[in-house]
Amino acid sequence: MVEYGSQLYTFRKEIKTAADLNRIMRFVSNAGGTCIQLSGIKCACKPEEVRKMADDNGLSIPLTHTPYARIAEETERVAEEHLALGAGIVGLGMMSPAKLGKADTLKEFIEFASGICAKLKPYGLKFGYHNHAFEFRKTADGRRIIDVLKEGAPEMQFIFDTFWCRYAGYDPAETISELKGRVECIHVKDWKKSLFIPRFRAPGEGDLDFKEILTRAVAAGTRYALIEHDNTSDPYRVTEAGLVYLNSLGI
Numbered sequence: 327m328v329e330y331g332s333q334l335y336t337f338r339k340e341i342k343t344a345a346d347l348n349r350i351m352r353f354v355s356n357a358g359g360t361c362i363q364l365s366g367i368k369c370a371c372k373p374e375e376v377r378k379m380a381d382d383n384g385l386s387i388p389l390t391h392t393p394y395a396r397i398a399e400e401t402e403r404v405a406e407e408h409l410a411l412g413a414g415i416v417g418l419g420m421m422s423p424a425k426l427g428k429a430d431t432l433k434e435f436i437e438f439a440s441g442i443c444a445k446l447k448p449y450g451l452k453f454g455y456h457n458h459a460f461e462f463r464k465t466a467d468g469r470r471i472i473d474v475l476k477e478g479a480p481e482m483q484f485i486f487d488t489f490w491c492r493y494a495g496y497d498p499a500e501t502i503s504e505l506k507g508r509v510e511c512i513h514v515k516d517w518k519k520s521l522f523i524p525r526f527r528a529p530g531e532g533d534l535d536f537k538e539i540l541t542r543a544v545a546a547g548t549r550y551a552l553i554e555h556d557n558t559s560d561p562y563r564v565t566e567a568g569l570v571y572l573n574s575l576g577i
Contacts, residue, residue, distance in 0.1 A: 328540060330572045331361035331385065333513055333554035336561045338366035344379075347371065351383040353562065358569040360384065363511070363552050364411070365391035365419065373410035380412075388550045389415035389454060389485065389511050397442060397453075405449040415454040415511060416446060417485050423460040426471050436478035443481040454483035454511065462494035476505065484508050487554070488534055489515040493524050498534060499542040506546040513554040514539075514572065526555050528564040530571030540577040 332354045334341065341347050347369055354362060362385050364376070371379075380387050390413055396404055397416060408416055425431045442453045461472040475482065486509045488498040502509055516532030518525055529536050540551065553568040555561065 328544060328548055328551050328577060329360045329386070330569055331359040331363070331550065331552050332565050332569075333363045333365060333552040334367060335363075335365040335391065336553065336555045336558065336565060338368075340561060341367055341369055343369050344371045344375065347376070348379045348383070351379055351385055354565065354569075355383045355385055357566040358573050359565075361386045361388055361550050361552065363387070363389050363391065363417070364413070365417075373407045377411050387411045387413045389413050389417045391417045391419040391456065391485075394418060394421070398438065401442065401445050405446055405451055408451055409449060414450070415452045415483055415485070416442070417454040417456060417511075419456050420458055421455075423463075426461065426475075427463065427465075429466060432465070432471065432474060433478075436475065439475070439479040439482045443479065447481075452481070452483050452510075454485045456485035456513070457487050458490045459494040462491070462496055472501075476508065482508070483510055485511055485513060487513040487515070488536075488539060489513075489517050489524075489526060492517040492534060499538045502539065502542045502546050502548070509543065509546050509548050511550040511552065512543055512548050514551045514568070515554050515556075526557065528555065528568040528571070529553060530568065536572070537575055537577065540572075540575060544577060 337350050462470050464470055484505050491498045491501050514529045516527035516529050516534050518527045518532035553565055555564045558564045
């Protein structure tokens, strides 16, 4: 079965202190979550302190989103922090569309990603990249950027985002199957049009078929599915409703 939890970027405006972080962890746990992703957290806490908070609340920390500069310039320190957290994946939230949209800079990023994968391997860690919609655009040779990344950096994980895949016009379930073995952690956010504009929704409150998506995800090796909402005014409601729905699926 997949473990469900929260991408704490959803709560970034709520977390300013260690006490806030602990309170949010307790909320996620009480709502039925078993894991969290660290991202956008500004409070000054040591990794060991964060790990203890998570342990005390019955939560695991499978991954983070870590700034590009830190991954590139402080790789060893970042690796040690992830070991202290118990997080197996060093995640990168995104690269700019301009950088991945050009052949030369796309090649540079692939070389960077492959190099980071190699540097993290002795620590037992993996490098993961989180997609948005622009990675589904096609390069000059007709291949989608996400496919170029998949082929060029074969050890890189994808922190797959269901909303952005659908926004780009592709089927999240099919795409997850195409990334089999490379999607240990995914972001689950629903997709629904309002006034002709696609909007973020909590899982179960939009048009995506999460039973099919998660069935495919399990077959593709997904272990963690984390609820994320980029701009909700009520992260508590979105997270609780999403966890209740996901846990009801029995997947």
